[in-house]
Amino acid sequence: MTTIDPHAASAPATAGSGVAGVAEWLTTTDHKRIGRLYLGAAALLLLATSAISVLLGIERISPTREWLEVGSLTQLFSLQRFGLTYLVLLPLIVGVATAIVPLQVGARSLAFPRLAVSGFWLWLLGAGLGIYSIINNGGPGGGNRRFVELFILCAALVMVGLLATVISLVTTILTTRAPGMNMRRLPYFTWSVLVAGLGLVVALPVLIGDLLYLYISYRYQSLSELSGNRALAQWAGFGFTQPTTLLFAIPALGLFADTVATATRQRLRPRGIIYTGIALVSVAVFATVLQAPATLRPGFTSAARGDQLADLLPFLLVHGLPLLGCFVAVALIAKGIAAKPKVIAPLVFALFASLTLLGAVAANAVNHVGDAALAGYTFEEGTWLAVVFAGVLTAMGAVAYWGPKWWGRSMPLKATLPLALLAFAGAQLASLPLLIAGFANQPGAVFATVEAGIDPVTKVPNDLVVNFDYSGPMELWNILSTAGHALMLLAVLAFVALALRSFLKGEAAGDDPFDGQTLEWATTSPAPYDNFAEVHIVQSAEPLLDLKPANRSDA
Amino acid sequence: MIALPSAPAPAPRRQLLVGTAVACAAGTALLGGMLALYLRFREVAIDSGTSWVPDGVNIPLVPANVMLCAFIPVCVFAQWAVYSAKRNDRPHTGLALGLVALIGIAYVNAQAYIYAQMELPVNEGTFGAMFYAITGVFTALVIAGVVFSAVTAFRYLGGRSSDREIVAAHALYWYFLSVAFCALWFVVYVTK
Numbered sequence: 001m002t003t004i005d006p007h008a009a010s011a012p013a014t015a016g017s018g019v020a021g022v023a024e025w026l027t028t029t030d031h032k033r034i035g036r037l038y039l040g041a042a043a044l045l046l047l048a049t050s051a052i053s054v055l056l057g058i059e060r061i062s063p064t065r066e067w068l069e070v071g072s073l074t075q076l077f078s079l080q081r082f083g084l085t086y087l088v089l090l091p092l093i094v095g096v097a098t099a100i101v102p103l104q105v106g107a108r109s110l111a112f113p114r115l116a117v118s119g120f121w122l123w124l125l126g127a128g129l130g131i132y133s134i135i136n137n138g139g140p141g142g143g144n145r146r147f148v149e150l151f152i153l154c155a156a157l158v159m160v161g162l163l164a165t166v167i168s169l170v171t172t173i174l175t176t177r178a179p180g181m182n183m184r185r186l187p188y189f190t191w192s193v194l195v196a197g198l199g200l201v202v203a204l205p206v207l208i209g210d211l212l213y214l215y216i217s218y219r220y221q222s223l224s225e226l227s228g229n230r231a232l233a234q235w236a237g238f239g240f241t242q243p244t245t246l247l248f249a250i251p252a253l254g255l256f257a258d259t260v261a262t263a264t265r266q267r268l269r270p271r272g273i274i275y276t277g278i279a280l281v282s283v284a285v286f287a288t289v290l291q292a293p294a295t296l297r298p299g300f301t302s303a304a305r306g307d308q309l310a311d312l313l314p315f316l317l318v319h320g321l322p323l324l325g326c327f328v329a330v331a332l333i334a335k336g337i338a339a340k341p342k343v344i345a346p347l348v349f350a351l352f353a354s355l356t357l358l359g360a361v362a363a364n365a366v367n368h369v370g371d372a373a374l375a376g377y378t379f380e381e382g383t384w385l386a387v388v389f390a391g392v393l394t395a396m397g398a399v400a401y402w403g404p405k406w407w408g409r410s411m412p413l414k415a416t417l418p419l420a421l422l423a424f425a426g427a428q429l430a431s432l433p434l435l436i437a438g439f440a441n442q443p444g445a446v447f448a449t450v451e452a453g454i455d456p457v458t459k460v461p462n463d464l465v466v467n468f469d470y471s472g473p474m475e476l477w478n479i480l481s482t483a484g485h486a487l488m489l490l491a492v493l494a495f496v497a498l499a500l501r502s503f504l505k506g507e508a509a510g511d512d513p514f515d516g517q518t519l520e521w522a523t524t525s526p527a528p529y530d531n532f533a534e535v536h537i538v539q540s541a542e543p544l545l546d547l548k549p550a551n552r553s554d555a
Numbered sequence: 556m557i558a559l560p561s562a563p564a565p566a567p568r569r570q571l572l573v574g575t576a577v578a579c580a581a582g583t584a585l586l587g588g589m590l591a592l593y594l595r596f597r598e599v600a601i602d603s604g605t606s607w608v609p610d611g612v613n614i615p616l617v618p619a620n621v622m623l624c625a626f627i628p629v630c631v632f633a634q635w636a637v638y639s640a641k642r643n644d645r646p647h648t649g650l651a652l653g654l655v656a657l658i659g660i661a662y663v664n665a666q667a668y669i670y671a672q673m674e675l676p677v678n679e680g681t682f683g684a685m686f687y688a689i690t691g692v693f694t695a696l697v698i699a700g701v702v703f704s705a706v707t708a709f710r711y712l713g714g715r716s717s718d719r720e721i722v723a724a725h726a727l728y729w730y731f732l733s734v735a736f737c738a739l740w741f742v743v744y745v746t747k
Binding site (some may be wrong): 111112163167168170171174175201202203204205206207208209210212213216217219235289291479 | 569572573574577578580581582584585586587588589592677678684685687688692717
């Protein structure tokens, strides 16, 4: 049964100005505003963490000249990992999804909008206090016990906030679709959000539970096994690395499919197999739930058949199926490009995001082959960066695509396209050299076990790495990776500036500027407070294409 | 603007119920993850030959058993509330919701009694910290359930008698708590 709220949400009486306007934004229940709050805050944090990434890269290039204080390196690497994963990647995706999914499914509002906006404020509070705790010598590797504890609580708070918004999103998709929109008629992006959302509903609470144990461990000094930075990496580290993070970037595939269908004006088929491919990527969540790395142990090829099977089955489940799903989805969607699409910036962003994600999923599988001996080296970091930047490219593409529905103005194609190329080049430069350096045994930054030290808080051995004694060809990889971070920072800065310019004085967009197929293009640009003037009946997966036979390539 | 065929707006259905189900799935993952880690640490302690429960610490099992038994009437009363709400029987719906909340409060009281009887400091080894963490999280979920019961009662008795979905969602939440406590009781209180 599909339903839609028959009660048109009442819009705020007037668009307030000054204090009233700010209060209106702070207490908004409009999903488009909640999404934009997430996007705006995450974009600012992306700029900040990109700047930190550049600084850390410079530190890596120059082992003899110490740009940064050695004692703060572990904290900065941890801040980069925590920041790019939970303050940038996930909120960007959640923000885009919050702003567009209700429009795509023909809903007038988000389910539980107050829960969603509470989630945003909890996330922001956690993010702010988490950064504050790291600045005050807290966080992983920090020497101030109170602020280390505060950081752990903040990390849990960030995840609770994101989980609240994700629950709201999943419920919206499951219950608030337009009449006739069954699950097989969901837009691809909405499907990918549903798949990722259900994975997050299972994965994030496991991480929150671990963080609660860690907090008690730090607070009461009671669990030696769960103390020190080793514990943070060992027990909560799975939430900051692959395959868990793969879940966060799944919507890249959905955006790719939607933009290809729009740009080629065709019905993207086979729908069921593309759905399945996208869904298979979320199988990676089993690694989180089962807390099993599913690694092919060293000497796998010479092991007994029974041992081989014991290793191979979980490996194929956790890493093989996501790779197969991602490959099938990307291949089938890309096949649609053969129909000579109209080149639009969102399509280019989405193509690059999907290719980057596919590369990351493949690299993640390689990383878990024991004989490749990549554990503890920068290969994992390179894979993680690829996932993060796949998410960033997705968010940029989504803003370029759905911006007209949020603020009624288009982003100029000529200026946006080069940014897609720049951001893609930055993403590849930042991650690929680290993958190569991983094969050359360059130690990883956070989740490796190279340098032995003493944790200043708990006095137990600290396994985090702050060793940059690199030389020879390593220097080249570090330079390239740093250049990639710098390019990415430049691309994001330019994109934010362009988006702001478009928001303030861009060219007015029509209701359907890209000749789209899905329901969000059936309302005005910008969409009104309650999205649709009337409830639409959906009779196919491409409801708008049915009305434009002249434009269809298959007409 | 493109004109799609329009439809009369259907009534919203099951939004709260589905939302509660998704939240229960998240709660299951939370408690499941915590219990799994508890089991893992216990196994390590036992394998290494050390005592998992500190010497001299006695976890009173009788109140824990009573808490388990209390979840049976909780489920019955929660379903009674659904049954009565379907028949627009406001007095019985209110009574059933009130009884669920009352048993929830009794659960919190029993948990506090167990804490007091154990006399186990939080920093007394791995067991103590994990015991307080996991039972504390569950108690917080029960307190949320009591609040849910109160909100449901106020909404239903306050005039929204057609809003039966919240009563069903309330029952679902307490079913989740009941099943979760069965697992917690067996792992933490019985096998320790």
